[in-house]
Amino acid sequence: MTNLAVIGPGLLxxxxxxxxxxxxxxxISAWARRPEAVDELRRKGxxxxxxxDLREATAEADQVVLCVPIGAMAGIAKExxxxxxxxxxxxxxGSVKADVVRELPPLLGVNVRFIGSHPMAGSEQTGIAAARAxxxxxxxxxxxxxxxxxxxxxxEAGALWRALGCRVRELSPEVHDETVAMVSHLPHLLAAALVxxxxxxxxxxxxxxxxxxxxxxxxxxxxPEMWTEILRENREAVRNSTQAMVEKLLELLxxxxxxxxxxxxxxxxxxxxAKSRRDSxxx
Amino acid sequence: MTNLAVIGPGLLxxxxxxxxxxxxxxxISAWARRPEAVDELRRKGxxxxxxxDLREATAEADQVVLCVPIGAMAGIAKExxxxxxxxxxxxxxGSVKADVVRELPPLLGVNVRFIGSHPMAGSEQTGIAAARAxxxxxxxxxxxxxxxxxxxxxxEAGALWRALGCRVRELSPEVHDETVAMVSHLPHLLAAALVxxxxxxxxxxxxxxxxxxxxxxxxxxxxPEMWTEILRENREAVRNSTQAMVEKLLELLxxxxxxxxxxxxxxxxxxxxAKSRRDSxxx
Numbered sequence: 001m002t003n004l005a006v007i008g009p010g011l012l013x014x015x016x017x018x019x020x021x022x023x024x025x026x027x028i029s030a031w032a033r034r035p036e037a038v039d040e041l042r043r044k045g046x047x048x049x050x051x052x053d054l055r056e057a058t059a060e061a062d063q064v065v066l067c068v069p070i071g072a073m074a075g076i077a078k079e080x081x082x083x084x085x086x087x088x089x090x091x092x093x094g095s096v097k098a099d100v101v102r103e104l105p106p107l108l109g110v111n112v113r114f115i116g117s118h119p120m121a122g123s124e125q126t127g128i129a130a131a132r133a134x135x136x137x138x139x140x141x142x143x144x145x146x147x148x149x150x151x152x153x154x155x156e157a158g159a160l161w162r163a164l165g166c167r168v169r170e171l172s173p174e175v176h177d178e179t180v181a182m183v184s185h186l187p188h189l190l191a192a193a194l195v196x197x198x199x200x201x202x203x204x205x206x207x208x209x210x211x212x213x214x215x216x217x218x219x220x221x222x223x224p225e226m227w228t229e230i231l232r233e234n235r236e237a238v239r240n241s242t243q244a245m246v247e248k249l250l251e252l253l254x255x256x257x258x259x260x261x262x263x264x265x266x267x268x269x270x271x272x273x274a275k276s277r278r279d280s281x282x283x
Numbered sequence: 284m285t286n287l288a289v290i291g292p293g294l295l296x297x298x299x300x301x302x303x304x305x306x307x308x309x310x311i312s313a314w315a316r317r318p319e320a321v322d323e324l325r326r327k328g329x330x331x332x333x334x335x336d337l338r339e340a341t342a343e344a345d346q347v348v349l350c351v352p353i354g355a356m357a358g359i360a361k362e363x364x365x366x367x368x369x370x371x372x373x374x375x376x377g378s379v380k381a382d383v384v385r386e387l388p389p390l391l392g393v394n395v396r397f398i399g400s401h402p403m404a405g406s407e408q409t410g411i412a413a414a415r416a417x418x419x420x421x422x423x424x425x426x427x428x429x430x431x432x433x434x435x436x437x438x439e440a441g442a443l444w445r446a447l448g449c450r451v452r453e454l455s456p457e458v459h460d461e462t463v464a465m466v467s468h469l470p471h472l473l474a475a476a477l478v479x480x481x482x483x484x485x486x487x488x489x490x491x492x493x494x495x496x497x498x499x500x501x502x503x504x505x506x507p508e509m510w511t512e513i514l515r516e517n518r519e520a521v522r523n524s525t526q527a528m529v530e531k532l533l534e535l536l537x538x539x540x541x542x543x544x545x546x547x548x549x550x551x552x553x554x555x556x557a558k559s560r561r562d563s564x565x566x
Contacts, residue, residue, distance in 0.1 A: 120493030140491055169491065179488045182481045187499040190473055192557035193531045198465045199560050201527055205462045208423055208452065209564050210403030212502040216470040219495040220561040224554035231550060232542050239539045244484055246532050248476045249525055256522045259515050267514060271507035274475035277482050278503040281492050 004160075005061035006030045007054070007076060009041060011122055012093045013067030014131025017046045019164040022133040026163075031057035040128060055083040063160060065117075066092035069226065070233055073100060077107040086111040091157050093119055095180060096233035097144045097173040105148075115157040116144040116173060118180065119166055124221040134165065138282070141166035142180075144173040181237035186245060188227055189238065191220040287443075288344035289313045290337070290359060292324060294405055295376045296350030297414025300329045302447040305416040314340035323411060338366040346443060348400075349375035352509065353516055356383060360390035369394040374440050376402055378463060379516035380427045380456040388431075398440040399427040399456060401463065402449055407504040417448065421565070424449035425463075427456040464520035469528060471510055472521065474503040 004026045006013045013030070020026040030047035031054050032038050041050035051057045058064055058080060066073055073092060080090065090112055094100045101116040108114055121139040123130070141161040145154045158168040171179060195217050198205045209217075231238055255263045255270070287309045289296045296313070303309040313330035314337050315321050324333035334340045341347055341363060349356055356375060363373065373395055377383045384399040391397055404422040406413070424444040428437045441451040454462060478500050481488045492500075514521055538546045538553070 120491060123494060139493060142491060171491075179485055179491050182485055183488055183492050183496045187477060187496050189532075189535060190477065191499055191561075192554055193528065193535065194470060194473065195557045195560045196553065197524075197527055197531050201524070202462055202465055205465055206560060206564050208403060208425060208454075208462050209466050210422060211406060213466045213470050214564060214566060215498045215501045216474055217561055217564075218498045220554075220557045222558070224551055224558055227554050228547060228551040231539070232547060235539050235542050239536060241480075241484070242532055242536055242539065244480055245476065246529055246536070248480050249472075249529050249532070252472060252476065253522060253525055253529070256514070256518050256525070259518050264511060264515060268507055268511040270479065271475055271503075271510050274478045274503045275505070275507055277478045277489060278474075278500055281489050281497060281500075283497060 001025060001027050003027050003029070003060045003062045005058045005064045006047065007057070007064060007066045008032065008068035008072075009037070009046065009128055009131070010067060011126050011128070011130045011135075012119065013065070014046055014128040015121070015133070015135035016065055016067065016093075016164060018131055018133035019136055021046075023163040027060075029057045029061065037128070044128070046128070046131070054079050058083055058088075059085070061085070061088055063156075064088060064090045065160075066090065066094075070094045070096060070100060070229055074103060074107055077104050081107060081109040081112065084108075084112050087113070089113045089115065089153060089156055091115050091117045091143075091160070093117060095184070095230045097176045099233060101144055101146060101173040113150070113153045115149060115153050116176075117157055117161060118142045118144065118176065119161065119164075120180075120184070121166075124219055126223050126226075136161070136165035139166055140169055142169050142171050142176050144171055144176045146173065177234050178237045178240075181234055181241045185231060185234055185238045186241040188219050188222065189231065189242060190245070191217045192227075195220045284308060284310050286310050286312070286343045286345045288341045288347045289330065290340070290347060290349045291315065291351035291355075292320070292329065292411055292414070293350060294409050294411070294413045294418075295402065296348070297329055297411040298404070298416070298418035299348055299350065299376075299447060301414055301416035302419055304329075306446040308446075310343075312340045312344065320411070327411070329411070329414070337362050341366055341371075342368070344368070344371055346439075347371060347373045348443075349373065349377075353377045353379060353383060353512055357386060357390055360387050364390060364392040364395065367391075367395050370396070372396045372398065372436060372439055374398050374400045374426075374443070376400060378467065378513045380459045382516060384427055384429060384456040396433070396436045398432060398436050399459075400440055400444060401425045401427070401459065402444065402447075403463075403467070404449075407502055409506050409509075419444070419448035422449055423452055425452050425454050425459050427454055427459045429456065460517050461520045461523075464517055464524045468514060468517055468521045469524040471502050471505065472514065472525060473528070474500045475510075478503045
């Protein structure tokens, strides 16, 4: 039995608990800040043990997953340093990694091992009510070791995510942040921009949205607090990817201008390339 | 019984035939250019009658729906002028309307009525194999009358689309083209740009795509030929909406620069506004 502590059981934390239960071999404890959330965890039987007391929820833990907002992680880590048993492995689900991976280990202390993680799962939904045992099935979890990380710790974090259903990949925290800026944070910004632009330029146009628009903008329904934090934390990489998108769109504008003459072949090539790349993405 | 002729039964045409069959009250004939497609229509029993001969497929038609690429419509219309019986109603499923609605009526002649339509349904899939009787359920169909259109003809076209499962809206051809540039053509261009940008800037990054990226870029898997034609036909409105998106992204870049100081409140407001607008979109 591995004692697994889930800190902050919302959509991701709740799904981790449910997926660990499904996998078997875990004794799951959960910590939530609000007593009502603890009551709900108990009612639903999501964890074997639930408490508002961080020390109580983590005293026996072999592995701890931080599923709180990035801004709350440092405070939690300081408390954990005083309560975790020596040798415990801590990981997290934060969407931005460089700062977290640099700041948390000194706070957790020398007796606790830390490996950053980012499961690329979830949806525009939030909260324990949306949690599912199969949320991670087939999704990628990026673990983000540093030069100081021990291979056995990286392997242990990877094994946990695999047990929960993920395909595991490794990136350095910095490359992780650039990569998710491109495949997650910029897409979010574009979706929100598209919704706002459509409404502002042509009031009522959202009434004409078809399935394409609904897919393209689905993420814009995600929680604004969480996304403000993510975009702030990763602002440099998000800035670079947004700037790159502006340049790409300026190229496309030139191409649209040349359409009556010789732009058609290039536009077709551009769309064909996008299609073949998109077709290669695992669903 | 209404004699309904479907010209070009791919995803949309095939779904029209299946939805009309489900609705009841239609005798459905279908025309396809290729003999193999006619064989498939016959094998699947999608229509009551199928033929490669346009005259044969439309001789009895009360209503005709053109489901061929926009570039093929004029040629078909000329042939139809010679074969349709007087008083037949012709409509179409073209994604761009101003040119089609201006060019087709003179070709069809004075004895044939024409009302443009654009059902906002479909997916990145193509072909009769993807056709479904419920493709149009709950989707919007925009009919695009002009100042010359008779109300009874507009009503008849609307009634057909309602019978197939659509909610029907009316826009002038010009406003239609501006609206779909914003809610369909720009989203397509963005999706394709995002896929290409991610791969070009960070080779391999598509391997890290999560559900958000997959949703946001799904339409980029659509057929490049069709989308090249759509973007070319509607290039002016697509240009305007793309230019507007560039300006929106430049605003966001400024906002990202001000994040450490006072930009956070504004970013949160921007995301909150997008969320509440996106939440209001019918799914």
